[in-house]
Amino acid sequence: MASRRPTMVEQVRNGIRELISDGTYTVGDQLPNEQQMGERFGVSRATVREAYRGLIESGYLARRQGSGTFVARIPQQHALDLNLSYTEMIRAAGFKPSIVVLDTSVRQADDSDLAHLAMTPGEDVVVVERLRLADDRPVVYSIDRLPASLVPPDARGDGFGRSLFGLLEQVSHGARNGRARIKPVLASGAPARHLQVAKGTPLLFFEETDFDGAGRPVLASSEWHTSDVFDMWINRKATLHSRSL
Amino acid sequence: MASRRPTMVEQVRNGIRELISDGTYTVGDQLPNEQQMGERFGVSRATVREAYRGLIESGYLARRQGSGTFVARIPQQHALDLNLSYTEMIRAAGFKPSIVVLDTSVRQADDSDLAHLAMTPGEDVVVVERLRLADDRPVVYSIDRLPASLVPPDARGDGFGRSLFGLLEQVSHGARNGRARIKPVLASGAPARHLQVAKGTPLLFFEETDFDGAGRPVLASSEWHTSDVFDMWINRKATLHSRSL
DNA sequence: GAGTGGTCTAGACCACCGT
DNA sequence: CGGTGGTCTAGACCACTCC
Numbered sequence: 001m002a003s004r005r006p007t008m009v010e011q012v013r014n015g016i017r018e019l020i021s022d023g024t025y026t027v028g029d030q031l032p033n034e035q036q037m038g039e040r041f042g043v044s045r046a047t048v049r050e051a052y053r054g055l056i057e058s059g060y061l062a063r064r065q066g067s068g069t070f071v072a073r074i075p076q077q078h079a080l081d082l083n084l085s086y087t088e089m090i091r092a093a094g095f096k097p098s099i100v101v102l103d104t105s106v107r108q109a110d111d112s113d114l115a116h117l118a119m120t121p122g123e124d125v126v127v128v129e130r131l132r133l134a135d136d137r138p139v140v141y142s143i144d145r146l147p148a149s150l151v152p153p154d155a156r157g158d159g160f161g162r163s164l165f166g167l168l169e170q171v172s173h174g175a176r177n178g179r180a181r182i183k184p185v186l187a188s189g190a191p192a193r194h195l196q197v198a199k200g201t202p203l204l205f206f207e208e209t210d211f212d213g214a215g216r217p218v219l220a221s222s223e224w225h226t227s228d229v230f231d232m233w234i235n236r237k238a239t240l241h242s243r244s245l
Numbered sequence: 246m247a248s249r250r251p252t253m254v255e256q257v258r259n260g261i262r263e264l265i266s267d268g269t270y271t272v273g274d275q276l277p278n279e280q281q282m283g284e285r286f287g288v289s290r291a292t293v294r295e296a297y298r299g300l301i302e303s304g305y306l307a308r309r310q311g312s313g314t315f316v317a318r319i320p321q322q323h324a325l326d327l328n329l330s331y332t333e334m335i336r337a338a339g340f341k342p343s344i345v346v347l348d349t350s351v352r353q354a355d356d357s358d359l360a361h362l363a364m365t366p367g368e369d370v371v372v373v374e375r376l377r378l379a380d381d382r383p384v385v386y387s388i389d390r391l392p393a394s395l396v397p398p399d400a401r402g403d404g405f406g407r408s409l410f411g412l413l414e415q416v417s418h419g420a421r422n423g424r425a426r427i428k429p430v431l432a433s434g435a436p437a438r439h440l441q442v443a444k445g446t447p448l449l450f451f452e453e454t455d456f457d458g459a460g461r462p463v464l465a466s467s468e469w470h471t472s473d474v475f476d477m478w479i480n481r482k483a484t485l486h487s488r489s490l
Numbered sequence: 491g492a493g494t495g496g497t498c499t500a501g502a503c504c505a506c507c508g509t
Numbered sequence: 510c511g512g513t514g515g516t517c518t519a520g521a522c523c524a525c526t527c528c
Binding site: 252289290 | 497
Binding site: 057058059064065073076079080083084176177178179180181183184185200202203210231232233235237239 | 302303304307309310318319321324325326327328329330420421422423424425426427428429430431445447448449453455458459460472476477478479480481482483484
Protein backbone atom coordinates (compact mmCIF):
# COMPACT_ATOMS: atom_id res chain seq x y z
CA MET A 1 0.00 0.00 0.00
CA ALA A 2 2.58 2.57 -1.12
CA SER A 3 1.20 6.09 -0.67
CA ARG A 4 0.38 7.74 -3.94
CA ARG A 5 2.01 10.95 -5.06
CA PRO A 6 -0.58 13.69 -4.43
CA THR A 7 -2.01 15.21 -7.60
CA MET A 8 -1.69 18.90 -8.37
CA VAL A 9 -5.39 19.29 -7.67
CA GLU A 10 -4.95 17.74 -4.23
CA GLN A 11 -1.97 19.94 -3.47
CA VAL A 12 -3.88 23.05 -4.45
CA ARG A 13 -6.94 21.90 -2.51
CA ASN A 14 -4.89 21.34 0.61
CA GLY A 15 -3.09 24.63 0.08
CA ILE A 16 -6.40 26.46 -0.05
CA ARG A 17 -7.65 24.65 3.03
CA GLU A 18 -4.53 25.81 4.80
CA LEU A 19 -5.02 29.40 3.67
CA ILE A 20 -8.42 29.22 5.28
CA SER A 21 -7.47 27.42 8.46
CA ASP A 22 -4.51 29.73 9.09
CA GLY A 23 -6.79 32.74 8.84
CA THR A 24 -5.49 34.19 5.58
CA TYR A 25 -9.04 33.95 4.35
CA THR A 26 -12.04 33.62 6.59
CA VAL A 27 -15.76 33.02 6.33
CA GLY A 28 -17.32 35.26 3.70
CA ASP A 29 -14.01 36.36 2.17
CA GLN A 30 -13.47 36.35 -1.54
CA LEU A 31 -10.65 34.14 -2.73
CA PRO A 32 -8.21 35.13 -5.48
CA ASN A 33 -9.65 34.39 -8.90
CA GLU A 34 -8.85 31.17 -10.67
CA GLN A 35 -6.07 32.71 -12.76
CA GLN A 36 -4.29 34.30 -9.80
CA MET A 37 -4.63 31.23 -7.62
CA GLY A 38 -3.14 29.22 -10.48
CA GLU A 39 -0.12 31.51 -10.59
CA ARG A 40 0.31 31.30 -6.84
CA PHE A 41 0.48 27.50 -6.97
CA GLY A 42 2.14 27.29 -10.36
CA VAL A 43 -0.68 25.39 -12.03
CA SER A 44 -3.11 26.06 -14.82
CA ARG A 45 -6.49 27.64 -14.34
CA ALA A 46 -8.25 24.33 -15.05
CA THR A 47 -6.44 22.73 -12.12
CA VAL A 48 -7.48 25.47 -9.72
CA ARG A 49 -10.98 25.19 -11.06
CA GLU A 50 -11.04 21.49 -10.26
CA ALA A 51 -9.67 22.13 -6.77
CA TYR A 52 -12.29 24.81 -6.16
CA ARG A 53 -14.95 22.45 -7.43
CA GLY A 54 -14.09 19.81 -4.87
CA LEU A 55 -14.14 22.33 -2.03
CA ILE A 56 -17.48 23.62 -3.23
CA GLU A 57 -18.93 20.12 -3.33
CA SER A 58 -17.88 19.50 0.23
CA GLY A 59 -19.36 22.79 1.33
CA TYR A 60 -16.27 24.87 2.09
CA LEU A 61 -16.53 27.33 -0.76
CA ALA A 62 -19.26 28.98 -2.79
CA ARG A 63 -18.96 30.27 -6.33
CA ARG A 64 -20.96 33.13 -7.75
CA GLN A 65 -20.75 33.62 -11.47
CA GLY A 66 -19.49 37.01 -12.43
CA SER A 67 -18.43 37.96 -8.94
CA GLY A 68 -16.04 35.43 -7.49
CA THR A 69 -15.34 32.45 -5.25
CA PHE A 70 -15.92 32.86 -1.53
CA VAL A 71 -15.33 31.01 1.71
CA ALA A 72 -18.77 29.57 2.49
CA ARG A 73 -20.74 31.40 5.13
CA ILE A 74 -21.93 28.27 6.83
CA PRO A 75 -19.73 25.33 7.80
CA GLN A 76 -21.68 22.28 6.66
CA GLN A 77 -19.57 19.57 8.16
CA HIS A 78 -22.35 17.55 9.63
CA ALA A 79 -24.85 17.59 6.80
CA LEU A 80 -26.15 14.10 6.11
CA ASP A 81 -25.55 14.34 2.37
CA LEU A 82 -21.88 15.28 2.71
CA ASN A 83 -20.77 12.82 5.31
CA LEU A 84 -21.09 9.09 5.75
CA SER A 85 -19.36 8.95 9.10
CA TYR A 86 -21.41 9.58 12.22
CA THR A 87 -18.20 9.71 14.17
CA GLU A 88 -17.17 12.71 12.09
CA MET A 89 -20.62 14.26 12.36
CA ILE A 90 -20.63 13.97 16.12
CA ARG A 91 -17.15 15.44 16.31
CA ALA A 92 -18.08 18.26 13.94
CA ALA A 93 -21.05 19.09 16.12
CA GLY A 94 -18.65 19.61 19.00
CA PHE A 95 -19.06 16.39 20.94
CA LYS A 96 -16.69 13.57 21.80
CA PRO A 97 -17.76 10.52 19.78
CA SER A 98 -17.61 6.97 21.03
CA ILE A 99 -19.03 3.60 20.08
CA VAL A 100 -20.26 0.67 22.14
CA VAL A 101 -20.56 -2.70 20.43
CA LEU A 102 -23.61 -4.40 21.88
CA ASP A 103 -23.52 -7.64 19.96
CA THR A 104 -21.92 -9.36 16.98
CA SER A 105 -22.95 -12.48 15.13
CA VAL A 106 -22.86 -14.35 11.85
CA ARG A 107 -25.91 -15.84 10.14
CA GLN A 108 -27.14 -16.87 6.72
CA ALA A 109 -28.30 -14.05 4.47
CA ASP A 110 -32.05 -13.50 4.56
CA ASP A 111 -34.21 -12.01 1.80
CA SER A 112 -33.50 -8.46 2.89
CA ASP A 113 -29.76 -9.10 2.76
CA LEU A 114 -30.02 -10.67 -0.67
CA ALA A 115 -31.78 -7.56 -1.94
CA HIS A 116 -29.76 -4.87 -0.19
CA LEU A 117 -26.32 -6.42 -0.39
CA ALA A 118 -26.60 -8.18 -3.76
CA MET A 119 -25.78 -11.53 -2.16
CA THR A 120 -26.63 -15.05 -3.27
CA PRO A 121 -28.63 -17.50 -1.13
CA GLY A 122 -26.57 -19.48 1.35
CA GLU A 123 -23.92 -16.79 1.88
CA ASP A 124 -23.16 -15.56 5.36
CA VAL A 125 -23.71 -12.06 6.69
CA VAL A 126 -21.99 -10.50 9.64
CA VAL A 127 -24.32 -8.60 11.96
CA VAL A 128 -23.15 -5.94 14.39
CA GLU A 129 -25.35 -4.11 16.86
CA ARG A 130 -23.88 -0.82 18.03
CA LEU A 131 -24.61 2.29 20.02
CA ARG A 132 -22.97 5.62 19.24
CA LEU A 133 -22.49 8.21 21.93
CA ALA A 134 -21.86 11.94 21.85
CA ASP A 135 -20.20 13.01 25.10
CA ASP A 136 -21.55 9.77 26.61
CA ARG A 137 -25.14 10.50 25.61
CA PRO A 138 -26.57 7.81 23.31
CA VAL A 139 -27.51 9.27 19.92
CA VAL A 140 -27.64 6.41 17.42
CA TYR A 141 -28.59 2.77 17.86
CA SER A 142 -27.82 0.70 14.80
CA ILE A 143 -27.84 -2.80 13.38
CA ASP A 144 -25.31 -3.21 10.58
CA ARG A 145 -25.01 -6.12 8.17
CA LEU A 146 -22.20 -6.83 5.77
CA PRO A 147 -21.35 -9.73 3.48
CA ALA A 148 -19.00 -12.17 5.19
CA SER A 149 -17.22 -12.47 1.85
CA LEU A 150 -15.70 -9.06 2.50
CA VAL A 151 -13.73 -10.53 5.37
CA PRO A 152 -10.10 -11.12 4.39
CA PRO A 153 -9.42 -14.88 4.34
CA ASP A 154 -6.82 -14.70 7.11
CA ALA A 155 -9.40 -13.27 9.50
CA ARG A 156 -12.01 -15.94 8.90
CA GLY A 157 -10.88 -18.34 11.61
CA ASP A 158 -13.40 -19.73 14.13
CA GLY A 159 -16.54 -18.06 12.80
CA PHE A 160 -15.12 -14.54 12.65
CA GLY A 161 -14.90 -14.78 16.40
CA ARG A 162 -12.31 -12.10 17.01
CA SER A 163 -13.13 -8.58 16.00
CA LEU A 164 -16.17 -8.25 13.82
CA PHE A 165 -16.19 -4.66 14.80
CA GLY A 166 -12.74 -3.91 13.46
CA LEU A 167 -13.84 -5.59 10.28
CA LEU A 168 -16.87 -3.37 10.08
CA GLU A 169 -14.74 -0.30 10.62
CA GLN A 170 -12.55 -1.40 7.78
CA VAL A 171 -15.52 -1.98 5.50
CA SER A 172 -17.29 1.24 6.41
CA HIS A 173 -14.17 3.24 5.70
CA GLY A 174 -14.24 1.70 2.25
CA ALA A 175 -17.77 3.02 1.72
CA ARG A 176 -17.84 6.00 -0.58
CA ASN A 177 -21.51 6.76 -0.94
CA GLY A 178 -24.84 5.62 0.38
CA ARG A 179 -28.55 5.83 0.01
CA ALA A 180 -30.79 6.25 3.03
CA ARG A 181 -34.54 6.01 3.37
CA ILE A 182 -35.68 8.18 6.25
CA LYS A 183 -38.79 7.85 8.31
CA PRO A 184 -40.08 9.16 11.64
CA VAL A 185 -40.94 6.43 14.14
CA LEU A 186 -41.91 6.06 17.77
CA ALA A 187 -39.33 4.64 20.14
CA SER A 188 -39.99 1.16 21.49
CA GLY A 189 -38.15 -2.05 22.31
CA ALA A 190 -34.40 -2.20 21.82
CA PRO A 191 -33.99 1.30 20.32
CA ALA A 192 -35.85 2.91 23.23
CA ARG A 193 -33.92 0.86 25.77
CA HIS A 194 -30.48 1.55 24.34
CA LEU A 195 -31.10 5.19 23.53
CA GLN A 196 -32.56 5.62 27.01
CA VAL A 197 -35.71 7.37 25.91
CA ALA A 198 -39.34 6.78 26.87
CA LYS A 199 -41.46 4.58 24.64
CA GLY A 200 -43.32 6.79 22.19
CA THR A 201 -40.52 9.34 21.87
CA PRO A 202 -40.18 10.41 18.24
CA LEU A 203 -37.03 9.06 16.57
CA LEU A 204 -35.55 9.26 13.10
CA PHE A 205 -35.24 5.86 11.48
CA PHE A 206 -32.76 5.36 8.62
CA GLU A 207 -32.61 2.37 6.38
CA GLU A 208 -29.35 2.80 4.60
CA THR A 209 -27.17 0.98 2.11
CA ASP A 210 -23.58 2.05 1.56
CA PHE A 211 -21.52 1.35 -1.55
CA ASP A 212 -17.81 1.22 -2.24
CA GLY A 213 -16.03 3.07 -5.01
CA ALA A 214 -16.99 0.47 -7.57
CA GLY A 215 -20.68 0.70 -6.73
CA ARG A 216 -20.82 -2.60 -4.86
CA PRO A 217 -23.03 -2.63 -1.75
CA VAL A 218 -20.86 -3.25 1.29
CA LEU A 219 -23.03 -2.34 4.24
CA ALA A 220 -26.73 -2.32 5.09
CA SER A 221 -27.82 -0.52 8.25
CA SER A 222 -30.92 0.10 10.25
CA GLU A 223 -30.42 3.11 12.47
CA TRP A 224 -32.47 4.86 15.11
CA HIS A 225 -31.45 8.47 15.82
CA THR A 226 -32.42 10.70 18.67
CA SER A 227 -32.83 14.32 17.64
CA ASP A 228 -32.26 16.16 20.88
CA VAL A 229 -28.47 16.12 21.12
CA PHE A 230 -27.54 17.66 17.82
CA ASP A 231 -29.29 18.69 14.64
CA MET A 232 -29.29 16.79 11.39
CA TRP A 233 -29.01 18.77 8.21
CA ILE A 234 -29.56 18.09 4.55
CA ASN A 235 -28.23 20.28 1.77
CA ARG A 236 -30.61 20.36 -1.11
CA LYS A 237 -30.16 21.51 -4.63
CA ALA A 238 -32.43 21.83 -7.60
CA THR A 239 -31.46 19.67 -10.54
CA LEU A 240 -32.93 20.26 -13.94
CA HIS A 241 -35.05 17.20 -14.54
CA SER A 242 -35.85 16.83 -18.18
CA ARG A 243 -39.45 15.95 -18.85
CA SER A 244 -38.33 13.20 -21.16
CA LEU A 245 -36.47 11.27 -18.52
CA MET B 246 -36.08 37.59 -21.53
CA ALA B 247 -34.67 36.27 -24.80
CA SER B 248 -33.96 32.55 -24.48
CA ARG B 249 -30.27 31.83 -24.33
CA ARG B 250 -28.52 29.73 -26.94
CA PRO B 251 -27.95 26.32 -25.35
CA THR B 252 -24.31 25.54 -24.63
CA MET B 253 -22.54 22.57 -26.15
CA VAL B 254 -22.58 20.91 -22.75
CA GLU B 255 -26.34 21.33 -22.51
CA GLN B 256 -26.84 19.97 -25.99
CA VAL B 257 -24.74 16.94 -25.24
CA ARG B 258 -26.48 16.45 -21.92
CA ASN B 259 -29.90 16.55 -23.54
CA GLY B 260 -28.68 14.29 -26.32
CA ILE B 261 -27.56 11.72 -23.79
CA ARG B 262 -30.82 12.00 -21.89
CA GLU B 263 -32.60 11.29 -25.13
CA LEU B 264 -30.41 8.29 -25.88
CA ILE B 265 -31.51 6.93 -22.53
CA SER B 266 -35.18 7.80 -22.73
CA ASP B 267 -35.53 6.37 -26.24
CA GLY B 268 -34.07 3.10 -25.08
CA THR B 269 -30.75 3.22 -26.92
CA TYR B 270 -29.15 2.78 -23.53
CA THR B 271 -30.94 1.48 -20.50
CA VAL B 272 -30.35 1.02 -16.78
CA GLY B 273 -26.99 -0.62 -16.17
CA ASP B 274 -25.70 -0.16 -19.72
CA GLN B 275 -22.26 1.20 -20.37
CA LEU B 276 -22.19 4.40 -22.38
CA PRO B 277 -19.63 5.13 -25.12
CA ASN B 278 -16.43 6.47 -23.65
CA GLU B 279 -15.77 10.18 -23.43
CA GLN B 280 -13.76 10.26 -26.63
CA GLN B 281 -16.34 8.42 -28.73
CA MET B 282 -19.26 10.38 -27.33
CA GLY B 283 -17.35 13.53 -28.21
CA GLU B 284 -16.98 12.39 -31.81
CA ARG B 285 -20.66 11.52 -31.99
CA PHE B 286 -21.67 15.03 -30.93
CA GLY B 287 -18.75 16.80 -32.58
CA VAL B 288 -17.34 18.19 -29.35
CA SER B 289 -14.14 17.77 -27.38
CA ARG B 290 -13.67 15.22 -24.68
CA ALA B 291 -13.73 17.90 -21.97
CA THR B 292 -17.21 18.94 -23.05
CA VAL B 293 -18.54 15.40 -22.86
CA ARG B 294 -16.86 15.06 -19.51
CA GLU B 295 -18.68 18.10 -18.21
CA ALA B 296 -21.99 16.81 -19.59
CA TYR B 297 -21.43 13.44 -17.94
CA ARG B 298 -20.53 15.19 -14.71
CA GLY B 299 -23.86 16.99 -14.57
CA LEU B 300 -25.80 13.80 -15.22
CA ILE B 301 -23.81 12.03 -12.53
CA GLU B 302 -24.52 14.80 -10.04
CA SER B 303 -28.22 14.52 -10.69
CA GLY B 304 -28.10 10.77 -10.31
CA TYR B 305 -28.66 9.55 -13.88
CA LEU B 306 -25.20 8.18 -14.52
CA ALA B 307 -22.41 6.55 -12.56
CA ARG B 308 -18.72 6.59 -13.41
CA ARG B 309 -16.27 3.88 -12.52
CA GLN B 310 -12.64 4.71 -13.01
CA GLY B 311 -10.91 2.35 -15.36
CA SER B 312 -14.09 0.67 -16.52
CA GLY B 313 -16.55 3.20 -17.90
CA THR B 314 -19.63 5.35 -17.49
CA PHE B 315 -22.95 3.62 -16.92
CA VAL B 316 -26.62 4.43 -16.75
CA ALA B 317 -27.31 4.46 -13.01
CA ARG B 318 -29.03 1.39 -11.67
CA ILE B 319 -31.39 3.30 -9.45
CA PRO B 320 -33.51 6.23 -10.56
CA GLN B 321 -33.06 8.80 -7.81
CA GLN B 322 -35.57 11.39 -8.86
CA HIS B 323 -37.15 11.91 -5.50
CA ALA B 324 -34.13 12.07 -3.28
CA LEU B 325 -34.28 15.05 -0.94
CA ASP B 326 -30.77 16.20 -1.75
CA LEU B 327 -31.32 16.32 -5.50
CA ASN B 328 -34.67 18.02 -5.65
CA LEU B 329 -36.15 21.15 -4.14
CA SER B 330 -39.59 20.69 -5.59
CA TYR B 331 -42.07 18.51 -3.71
CA THR B 332 -44.36 18.72 -6.69
CA GLU B 333 -41.66 16.98 -8.72
CA MET B 334 -40.97 14.49 -5.94
CA ILE B 335 -44.62 13.54 -5.68
CA ARG B 336 -44.85 13.17 -9.42
CA ALA B 337 -41.64 11.12 -9.56
CA ALA B 338 -43.07 8.80 -6.92
CA GLY B 339 -45.98 8.12 -9.24
CA PHE B 340 -48.68 10.28 -7.71
CA LYS B 341 -50.66 13.23 -9.02
CA PRO B 342 -49.47 16.30 -7.11
CA SER B 343 -51.72 19.17 -6.07
CA ILE B 344 -51.60 22.09 -3.68
CA VAL B 345 -54.22 23.71 -1.48
CA VAL B 346 -53.54 27.22 -0.21
CA LEU B 347 -54.95 27.40 3.29
CA ASP B 348 -54.08 30.98 4.17
CA THR B 349 -51.99 33.91 3.05
CA SER B 350 -51.02 37.03 4.94
CA VAL B 351 -48.45 39.81 5.34
CA ARG B 352 -46.83 40.81 8.60
CA GLN B 353 -43.72 42.47 9.94
CA ALA B 354 -40.60 40.32 10.04
CA ASP B 355 -39.98 38.70 13.41
CA ASP B 356 -36.62 37.62 14.83
CA SER B 357 -36.72 34.27 13.09
CA ASP B 358 -37.34 35.98 9.74
CA LEU B 359 -34.51 38.41 10.33
CA ALA B 360 -32.16 35.52 10.94
CA HIS B 361 -33.31 33.11 8.26
CA LEU B 362 -34.09 35.55 5.48
CA ALA B 363 -31.38 38.14 6.15
CA MET B 364 -33.96 40.89 6.54
CA THR B 365 -33.82 44.18 8.41
CA PRO B 366 -36.26 45.14 11.20
CA GLY B 367 -39.49 46.69 9.99
CA GLU B 368 -39.59 44.88 6.66
CA ASP B 369 -42.63 42.87 5.70
CA VAL B 370 -42.79 39.14 5.14
CA VAL B 371 -45.37 37.28 3.16
CA VAL B 372 -46.68 34.16 4.86
CA VAL B 373 -48.37 31.31 3.01
CA GLU B 374 -49.86 28.24 4.61
CA ARG B 375 -50.23 25.32 2.23
CA LEU B 376 -51.11 21.67 2.00
CA ARG B 377 -49.65 19.39 -0.65
CA LEU B 378 -51.52 16.35 -1.82
CA ALA B 379 -50.45 13.19 -3.61
CA ASP B 380 -53.45 11.68 -5.36
CA ASP B 381 -55.63 13.71 -2.97
CA ARG B 382 -53.95 12.32 0.13
CA PRO B 383 -52.35 15.07 2.24
CA VAL B 384 -48.58 14.57 2.49
CA VAL B 385 -47.01 17.92 3.43
CA TYR B 386 -48.36 20.78 5.52
CA SER B 387 -46.15 23.86 5.33
CA ILE B 388 -45.84 27.45 6.40
CA ASP B 389 -43.66 29.45 4.01
CA ARG B 390 -42.27 32.92 4.55
CA LEU B 391 -40.60 35.15 1.99
CA PRO B 392 -39.42 38.76 2.04
CA ALA B 393 -42.09 41.09 0.66
CA SER B 394 -39.29 42.95 -1.06
CA LEU B 395 -39.11 40.12 -3.56
CA VAL B 396 -42.53 41.08 -4.84
CA PRO B 397 -42.30 42.95 -8.15
CA PRO B 398 -43.42 46.58 -7.57
CA ASP B 399 -46.37 46.30 -9.95
CA ALA B 400 -47.85 43.49 -7.86
CA ARG B 401 -47.68 45.33 -4.56
CA GLY B 402 -51.10 46.96 -4.74
CA ASP B 403 -53.44 46.73 -1.73
CA GLY B 404 -51.27 44.70 0.62
CA PHE B 405 -50.35 41.99 -1.87
CA GLY B 406 -54.03 41.12 -1.84
CA ARG B 407 -54.23 39.22 -5.07
CA SER B 408 -52.12 36.12 -5.46
CA LEU B 409 -49.53 35.61 -2.79
CA PHE B 410 -49.40 32.05 -3.89
CA GLY B 411 -48.44 32.82 -7.46
CA LEU B 412 -45.75 35.03 -6.03
CA LEU B 413 -44.45 32.21 -3.93
CA GLU B 414 -44.39 29.89 -6.90
CA GLN B 415 -42.34 32.45 -8.75
CA VAL B 416 -39.91 32.82 -5.89
CA SER B 417 -39.59 29.13 -5.20
CA HIS B 418 -38.78 28.46 -8.81
CA GLY B 419 -35.95 30.92 -8.40
CA ALA B 420 -34.56 28.87 -5.51
CA ARG B 421 -31.50 26.91 -6.51
CA ASN B 422 -30.44 25.28 -3.31
CA GLY B 423 -31.51 24.91 0.27
CA ARG B 424 -30.58 23.74 3.71
CA ALA B 425 -32.99 21.76 5.83
CA ARG B 426 -32.84 20.77 9.46
CA ILE B 427 -34.77 17.56 9.96
CA LYS B 428 -36.36 16.29 13.09
CA PRO B 429 -38.95 13.68 14.06
CA VAL B 430 -42.00 15.08 15.86
CA LEU B 431 -45.39 13.96 17.07
CA ALA B 432 -48.44 15.23 15.19
CA SER B 433 -50.62 17.76 16.98
CA GLY B 434 -52.56 20.94 16.31
CA ALA B 435 -52.70 22.31 12.79
CA PRO B 436 -50.33 19.75 11.21
CA ALA B 437 -52.34 16.82 12.59
CA ARG B 438 -55.62 18.42 11.54
CA HIS B 439 -54.57 19.26 8.00
CA LEU B 440 -52.66 16.05 7.38
CA GLN B 441 -55.62 14.12 8.78
CA VAL B 442 -53.60 11.97 11.14
CA ALA B 443 -54.14 11.14 14.79
CA LYS B 444 -52.38 13.21 17.41
CA GLY B 445 -49.16 11.46 18.35
CA THR B 446 -48.51 10.09 14.86
CA PRO B 447 -44.81 10.40 14.04
CA LEU B 448 -44.08 13.07 11.41
CA LEU B 449 -40.96 14.43 9.79
CA PHE B 450 -40.47 18.11 10.52
CA PHE B 451 -38.26 20.18 8.20
CA GLU B 452 -37.03 23.65 8.94
CA GLU B 453 -35.68 24.78 5.62
CA THR B 454 -34.18 27.86 4.03
CA ASP B 455 -33.85 28.12 0.27
CA PHE B 456 -31.41 30.34 -1.59
CA ASP B 457 -31.31 31.75 -5.08
CA GLY B 458 -28.39 31.48 -7.48
CA ALA B 459 -26.59 34.37 -5.84
CA GLY B 460 -26.81 32.83 -2.38
CA ARG B 461 -29.52 35.16 -1.11
CA PRO B 462 -32.15 33.55 1.12
CA VAL B 463 -35.53 33.76 -0.61
CA LEU B 464 -37.74 31.35 1.28
CA ALA B 465 -38.01 30.00 4.81
CA SER B 466 -40.32 27.06 5.41
CA SER B 467 -41.60 24.94 8.24
CA GLU B 468 -42.88 21.66 6.90
CA TRP B 469 -44.58 18.65 8.39
CA HIS B 470 -44.35 15.48 6.31
CA THR B 471 -46.27 12.26 6.62
CA SER B 472 -44.19 9.21 5.82
CA ASP B 473 -46.78 6.68 4.83
CA VAL B 474 -47.58 7.74 1.27
CA PHE B 475 -44.14 7.66 -0.26
CA ASP B 476 -40.56 7.26 0.90
CA MET B 477 -38.04 10.02 1.39
CA TRP B 478 -34.49 9.34 0.34
CA ILE B 479 -31.15 10.95 0.92
CA ASN B 480 -28.08 10.28 -1.18
CA ARG B 481 -24.98 10.43 0.92
CA LYS B 482 -21.37 10.64 -0.03
CA ALA B 483 -18.15 10.66 1.87
CA THR B 484 -16.13 13.84 1.52
CA LEU B 485 -12.53 13.98 2.55
CA HIS B 486 -12.52 16.27 5.55
CA SER B 487 -9.08 17.51 6.28
CA ARG B 488 -8.19 17.47 9.93
CA SER B 489 -6.90 21.03 9.66
CA LEU B 490 -10.23 22.51 8.68
C1' DG C 491 -16.07 48.56 -18.81
C1' DA C 492 -13.34 45.74 -15.89
C1' DG C 493 -13.24 41.55 -13.61
C1' DT C 494 -15.13 37.24 -12.59
C1' DG C 495 -16.54 32.55 -13.43
C1' DG C 496 -18.47 29.51 -17.51
C1' DT C 497 -17.52 27.16 -21.69
C1' DC C 498 -14.67 25.08 -25.10
C1' DT C 499 -10.71 23.21 -27.79
C1' DA C 500 -6.61 20.02 -28.83
C1' DG C 501 -3.51 17.51 -27.15
C1' DA C 502 -0.83 14.88 -23.64
C1' DC C 503 0.27 11.68 -20.08
C1' DC C 504 -1.11 8.99 -15.88
C1' DA C 505 -3.74 5.62 -12.91
C1' DC C 506 -6.80 2.16 -12.74
C1' DC C 507 -9.59 -1.90 -14.44
C1' DG C 508 -10.36 -5.93 -16.61
C1' DT C 509 -8.77 -9.90 -19.54
C1' DC D 510 -2.16 -5.67 -22.14
C1' DG D 511 -5.79 -2.36 -24.17
C1' DG D 512 -9.38 0.58 -22.78
C1' DT D 513 -11.28 3.53 -19.53
C1' DG D 514 -11.66 7.56 -16.74
C1' DG D 515 -8.44 11.04 -14.11
C1' DT D 516 -5.33 14.81 -14.43
C1' DC D 517 -3.10 18.63 -16.57
C1' DT D 518 -1.71 22.32 -19.85
C1' DA D 519 -2.20 26.75 -22.73
C1' DG D 520 -4.99 29.38 -24.78
C1' DA D 521 -9.42 31.41 -26.34
C1' DC D 522 -13.87 33.48 -26.16
C1' DC D 523 -18.43 34.11 -23.80
C1' DA D 524 -21.85 35.48 -20.05
C1' DC D 525 -22.60 37.48 -16.01
C1' DT D 526 -22.09 40.97 -12.09
C1' DC D 527 -21.15 45.13 -10.32
C1' DC D 528 -19.44 49.73 -10.30
